[in-house]
Amino acid sequence: MKLTKYTPFIGMAFLLLLVQLVAFALSEPFEANDFKAFSNPEATSNAVLWIIAVLAFTLFIFIIIRLNKRWIIQLIIFLTVASTFIYVFFALFSAFLPVSINLLLTIILSAGLTLLLYKFPEWYVIDFVGIIIGAGASSTFGISLAIRPALVLLILLAIYDYIAVYRTKHMVALAEGVMDLKLPILLVFPKHLKYSFLTEKFDKQEREAFFMGLGDAVIPTVLVVSANTFMNTGYYTLPLIGAVNLPAVGAMLGTFLGFAVLMGFVIKGKPQAGLPFLNGGAILGFVIGSLAAGSLAF
Numbered sequence: 144m145k146l147t148k149y150t151p152f153i154g155m156a157f158l159l160l161l162v163q164l165v166a167f168a169l170s171e172p173f174e175a176n177d178f179k180a181f182s183n184p185e186a187t188s189n190a191v192l193w194i195i196a197v198l199a200f201t202l203f204i205f206i207i208i209r210l211n212k213r214w215i216i217q218l219i220i221f222l223t224v225a226s227t228f229i230y231v232f233f234a235l236f237s238a239f240l241p242v243s244i245n246l247l248l249t250i251i252l253s254a255g256l257t258l259l260l261y262k263f264p265e266w267y268v269i270d271f272v273g274i275i276i277g278a279g280a281s282s283t284f285g286i287s288l289a290i291r292p293a294l295v296l297l298i299l300l301a302i303y304d305y306i307a308v309y310r311t312k313h314m315v316a317l318a319e320g321v322m323d324l325k326l327p328i329l330l331v332f333p334k335h336l337k338y339s340f341l342t343e344k345f346d347k348q349e350r351e352a353f354f355m356g357l358g359d360a361v362i363p364t365v366l367v368v369s370a371n372t373f374m375n376t377g378y379y380t381l382p383l384i385g386a387v388n389l390p391a392v393g394a395m396l397g398t399f400l401g402f403a404v405l406m407g408f409v410i411k412g413k414p415q416a417g418l419p420f421l422n423g424g425a426i427l428g429f430v431i432g433s434l435a436a437g438s439l440a441f
Contacts, residue, residue: 151353154332165278172234180287190296228253264325266340272327285368293369297422308416359417363398363425376436389436397428
């Protein structure tokens with residue numbers, strides 16, 4: 144059964160929304176457990192360090208692909224997945240479980256889900272893991288970067304993504320080199336109900352599913368979480384999520400505005416750089432939300 148033309152895009156927007164909502168929910172327990180990436184959230188140099196790390200890791204991945212040692216990439220990703228699961232579950236359970244029980248349950252869940260991913264990387268397993276990993280990363284860096292470094296990060300990564308996709312085109316080559324490893328580095332939404340990611344060969348011109356890099360969900364969400372953490376104005380309480388302020392809501396809505404514009408280009412069938420649209424929308428929404436809350440003091 145074939146889905147409608149726009150169903151995969153709507154489905155991907157829903158997955159993006161889940162990443163942002165889970166990131167919101169994780170930010171408070173992450174802060175309570177001091178799961179921060181940087182000791183000084185105000186330092187703009189943190190954003191520069193992230194860019195350097197991205198460039199270094201990209202070069203490393205290309206070297207691994209050239210050496211035909213892609214199992215190293217798999218090992219790194221699985222270790223990252225398992226460690227992120229541990230951070231997420233430990234933080235979530237820490238509020239109501241003793242440390243010893245929390246640690247045991249966290250290890251069991253993390254090992255079990257990582258094993259499931261290894262044995263059965265179907266698209267919905269990839270998405271489930273991707274949502275948790277993406278939300279965990281977004282929340283960690285969102286509470287670790289104040290507004291200025293977060294804005295610098297989004298701007299620099301949007302520029303980098305533009306260059307990497309449209310100029311050097313190495314990001315397209317990188318994606319093609321690792322997609323068939325069936326790793327949670329992307330989000331997947333099928334174009335028909337019989338689709339299986341397990342049998343996806345990535346060698347056809349017309350893909351049977353819509354794909355979006357996990358980084359496209361993570362990076363704008365960093366600003367969403369940062370705004371909610373460091374902007375103390377215009378708060379509202381949402382069910383299951385807790386207190387959310389207008390700058391964060393604005394960044395969130397702006398992300399989806401950018402996503403809608405991006406989809407207008409993607410539907411034409413060509414690979415697109417997602418971050419210029421998504422980050423641009425998030426920044427615009429953040430500014431509007433800050434103005435609505437009566438504050439641009441960042």
